[in-house]
Amino acid sequence: MRPHRLSALVLPALILAACGQTSVKAPADYRLSGTLAGDWGAAPHLRLALVGTGFPVAVSTNSSIAQNVVANSDGTWAFGFDLPSPPLPNLAGVYQVVAFNDANNDARLTLGETFARNREWLVYSPVSGTIPAVSIPDFLPGESEGLPELKVSAGWNLYDRTQALTATNPHGVQTVTGYDISR
Numbered sequence: 569m570r571p572h573r574l575s576a577l578v579l580p581a582l583i584l585a586a587c588g589q590t591s592v593k594a595p596a597d598y599r600l601s602g603t604l605a606g607d608w609g610a611a612p613h614l615r616l617a618l619v620g621t622g623f624p625v626a627v628s629t630n631s632s633i634a635q636n637v638v639a640n641s642d643g644t645w646a647f648g649f650d651l652p653s654p655p656l657p658n659l660a661g662v663y664q665v666v667a668f669n670d671a672n673n674d675a676r677l678t679l680g681e682t683f684a685r686n687r688e689w690l691v692y693s694p695v696s697g698t699i700p701a702v703s704i705p706d707f708l709p710g711e712s713e714g715l716p717e718l719k720v721s722a723g724w725n726l727y728d729r730t731q732a733l734t735a736t737n738p739h740g741v742q743t744v745t746g747y748d749i750s751r
Contacts, residue, residue, distance in 0.1 A: 592636050598648030600744040604637065604667050605644045606684065606751030612669040616649050617677040619685075621704060622661020622692070629677050630655075631668075651724055651744075655692050662702050662715055663690045667749045684751040687729040691738055693720045 595601050604614060617631035634650040649665055668683040670676075677683065693699060703714045716733060718725070721740030731737050 593634075593648060595636050595638055595646040595648035596745070598634070598636065599651040599742070600649045600665060600690075600747050602647060602745070602747035602749060603640075603644050604647055604684075604749050608669050608682065608751060612682075613671065613673055614645055614647075615668055615670045615675060615677075616647060617666050617668060618649075618651075618655060618663050618690075619666045619677065620655075620661050620663030620690075621702065622655065622658030622663070624658065628655070628658060628661070628663070631670075631675055631677050651690065653692070653723060654694065658692070660693050660699070661691075662699075662704070663692070664688070665690070665747060665749070682751070684749050686747065686749050688747060689715060689727040689729065689738075690744075691715075691718060691720050691725040691727055693722060693725065696720065696722045 608614060614637045615631055616633075616635045616637070617629050618633055619629050621627055633652060635648060637645050637647045639645050647667070655661060655663060664685050666677065666683050666685045668677050668681050671681050672678060691699065698717060698719050701714060701717050715727065715729075718727060718733075718738055719735075720738055724741050724744075725738040726741045726744055727738035
């Protein structure tokens with residue numbers, strides 16, 4: 569076989585291999601991990617979505633981000649979720665990871681599907697500084713709320729709404745563990 573014919577056969581296989589999906593990791597090996605608990609009904613198909621608002625896209629409900637949800641023996645689920653940097657298509661924004669029962673199995677958070685979230689917000693900024701107060705649109709899952717003006721570091725920051733706003737809340741993060749969500 570001539571070299572150019574061999575390369576014509578091998579090149580498409582290499583391209584397909586390069587386009588393949590990455591392997592599924594253990595939940596603790598993702599940039600964000602935690603536990604899902606509560607009543608999700610019989611045989612739920614649990615997924616996660618990065619939900620929030622940002623710039624330049626006003627609203628995001630991205631559930632196509634790499635993730636893994638694994639049932640534990642105690643009726644809870646361990647999960648891992650990869651935080652994209654930046655949270656494309658946005659350059660900056662405020663988000664929550666929302667758990668939902670993907671009842672129609674379309675891998676998208678759909679109106680009417682059972683969901684849950686916590687009170688911890690993930691704030692992404694390309695630079696360190698102060699971001700203005702943000703109003704969360706009413707049609708996003710959960711209760712409507714606003715976030716106050718926040719001093720953030722470049723990259724991902726974690727803001728816990730259950731704690732006072734301080735010099736360490738929010739704080740910059742590389743990984744987040746204990747991001748627990750319950751219904």
